[in-house]
Every structure is written in structure tokens, then in C-alpha cells.
Amino acid sequence: MEHRSAFIILLVDILLGITNVLRGGSFWTAFCTSLILTPVVGIFVVAWPKSKKGALPESTPTQAGRSNSRNRGRSLGKCEFCNTKCFFLFYFHRSCRQVYDRNRPGVIDSLVAAAKAEDCKSLKTGIESRAKDALLDGDHFRDAVLEALKRAIHDVLSDNLLSSEEERRLKSFLTEFSITQADAPEQYLQIVKGGILRDLTEGKVPTRVNVDGSLPFNLQRGEKLIWLFEKVDLIEEHRHTHYEGRSAGLSIRIAKGVYYRTSAFRGHPVQTTAMEVSDRGFLGVTNKHIYFAGSAKSFRVALNHIVRFQSFDDGVGITKDTASAKLIVFRTGDGWFTNNLLQNLNQIETKSEPQSDAA
Numbered sequence: 001m002e003h004r005s006a007f008i009i010l011l012v013d014i015l016l017g018i019t020n021v022l023r024g025g026s027f028w029t030a031f032c033t034s035l036i037l038t039p040v041v042g043i044f045v046v047a048w049p050k051s052k053k054g055a056l057p058e059s060t061p062t063q064a065g066r067s068n069s070r071n072r073g074r075s076l077g078k079c080e081f082c083n084t085k086c087f088f089l090f091y092f093h094r095s096c097r098q099v100y101d102r103n104r105p106g107v108i109d110s111l112v113a114a115a116k117a118e119d120c121k122s123l124k125t126g127i128e129s130r131a132k133d134a135l136l137d138g139d140h141f142r143d144a145v146l147e148a149l150k151r152a153i154h155d156v157l158s159d160n161l162l163s164s165e166e167e168r169r170l171k172s173f174l175t176e177f178s179i180t181q182a183d184a185p186e187q188y189l190q191i192v193k194g195g196i197l198r199d200l201t202e203g204k205v206p207t208r209v210n211v212d213g214s215l216p217f218n219l220q221r222g223e224k225l226i227w228l229f230e231k232v233d234l235i236e237e238h239r240h241t242h243y244e245g246r247s248a249g250l251s252i253r254i255a256k257g258v259y260y261r262t263s264a265f266r267g268h269p270v271q272t273t274a275m276e277v278s279d280r281g282f283l284g285v286t287n288k289h290i291y292f293a294g295s296a297k298s299f300r301v302a303l304n305h306i307v308r309f310q311s312f313d314d315g316v317g318i319t320k321d322t323a324s325a326k327l328i329v330f331r332t333g334d335g336w337f338t339n340n341l342l343q344n345l346n347q348i349e350t351k352s353e354p355q356s357d358a359a
């Protein structure tokens, strides 16, 4: 296979040389220049297009994993799959790549099954030998394990609840395949988040979070921090008033929406509301309050003073129980967790005795 590619490259070089002669130039100048340039083009043509064409339709994560591994320990002339020599312009044997592409999804499927299985340990050996046959070694195997973990967590959390049994199985998968928090920080977080939500639904106040350093706000006595979001956008409703029409005189504002004119006024005030980001900071959730600490604003809202939660894809909106309360949105970037956390927390809070507090 690779030799045929080299032959094509050589043929193109010769053709370019001849073309240059016909145009009155030198054969060897064109030949040598293109000989240097074509390998570069060749590498792109051969190493790239397979994934671009999407040999595996469902495999966007597969490619992400592959491109990760591409940057690690790859060297020209050595097949990354079987570790033996290949053509000097290539990273792999085409046949090896085909074996890999064909079998990788199956290996990942069995890894996903292992992450959800009762006894992950007993499945491990079988999966490892299957991976070896599919040429998934070293970094390639590691990528597959991480991808499987991601999928297993997604499956397990699709019912929005991580049961203690599911949590135990996922953790044993992490141990068996020695995945550390540094390897999969996001997945570790998801497991912790799942555990927190389960604690809440079981009526327990979760204590799974430790904060390094001091909190950006003071908790009350007996109050427990359940989660601290960082880099949260505070989005508030802003009212803008502008005048449509022409004003000949000065208008004085008496109360919201009521205007008295001091002279002829040929126009009417129009109020528009818009949601605008007004600050960015920490959002702390405790068993009693929501705290926000930003660079310009800091406040807390008692959970039992919130009358309404609104779910957003990337955050949550709250409305307090005062008559003039406006919608406040916290954009945390993880709407699923934020909404589930606050809604479940609120249920616990309303079960216990009411808390007297002002926001």
C-alpha cells in the first residue's frame, strides 16, 4: 500500500519536472522542489482524510480520542498500532488502522458494559485481550477507557439519579482501570454531583465538598456548604426607559411608570426589559441559602424565600417571594446539576422548619 503511494508521489514529481521543461525551465529544479513538498502534502492526504470522511458515522468522540493520541509518541516510519516499521512517510500500516477502526467501537462497548456491571474485575482480563487483538494498546486503550467512562456516566445519569449501586460500580471501574481524578476531572465531578443529588433525594444534607482556603462569604452557624460554583454570571433584569415621540419639556418621574409633564409633551415613555450580565463570581449553595459573591455585588437569598425556579440549559433562574421581585439568573454552565441541586434542596428545606431570614 505505502509503496504505491510513494510511486504516485514520484510520478507527480516527474510530471511536474516535465511540465517545467515544456515551459522553458529546468527539469531538476521542479523535480527537487516538488520532491521536498509532496511528502508534506502526502502526509496530510494519507493520515487525515479517513477520519474526515467519517468511516464510522457515530464516532466524533472516537476522533477526538484519536487526535489526542496522535500527538503523543507518534513517529514517522513506525506503526502506532503494531509498533513495527512502516513506510517512512507514514505513522501506521493501513491494514493495522483498519483492524483498529473496525474493532474499537466493540471494545468501547464492552468497557461501557463493564463500568455498569456488578463485577468489573472479572470482565477486565477479557476486555484487555480483546483490546490487544484490536491493536488498542497503551495510549489508544487509555483513550478508549476514558471514552467508555464518559459514556457510562452519561447512560447512568440519564434518569437524573445516580444510585449508590451505580456509584459503587463506576468507582470500581475507575480503580480497575486506574483512572485518577487528574485523568478524568469532569467525570469525577459528575460522580460527586450525582452522589450529592442522591443524598438530597434521600433527605440527607450532603457533605461531599471541601473547600481549599476560605469561602468568599460567611456561613451562619450550623449551615453546611453543599456546592460552590465558580465563575458564575449573575444575570438580572434591567429596565430601560426611553421616549418615543418628541418631548418639548421636562418630565419628572414620580413613581414607576407614571410621568408628569411640566410642559407640552408629545411623546410617551416606553419601558423595555432586558436580561443583562451584571456581575461574575462565586455561587455558594448551602442547606439554607444561596450566596452570590461577585466583584460588584454580594448577597444571599434564603431558600425558603424563593418562590420560583426556572431551568435553563446553562443555569438557573430564581424569583424571590416579594411582590416586586425580578428574575435573577445564575449562569453556572451546568444547568442539569444546578437545577436538580436547587430543586431538591428546596424540597428538603420546606420539609424542615421555616427559617427567618432576609435576603
Ligand SMILES: [Zn+2]
Pocket: 079, 080, 081, 082, 083, 084, 092, 093, 096
Ligand atoms: Zn502496523
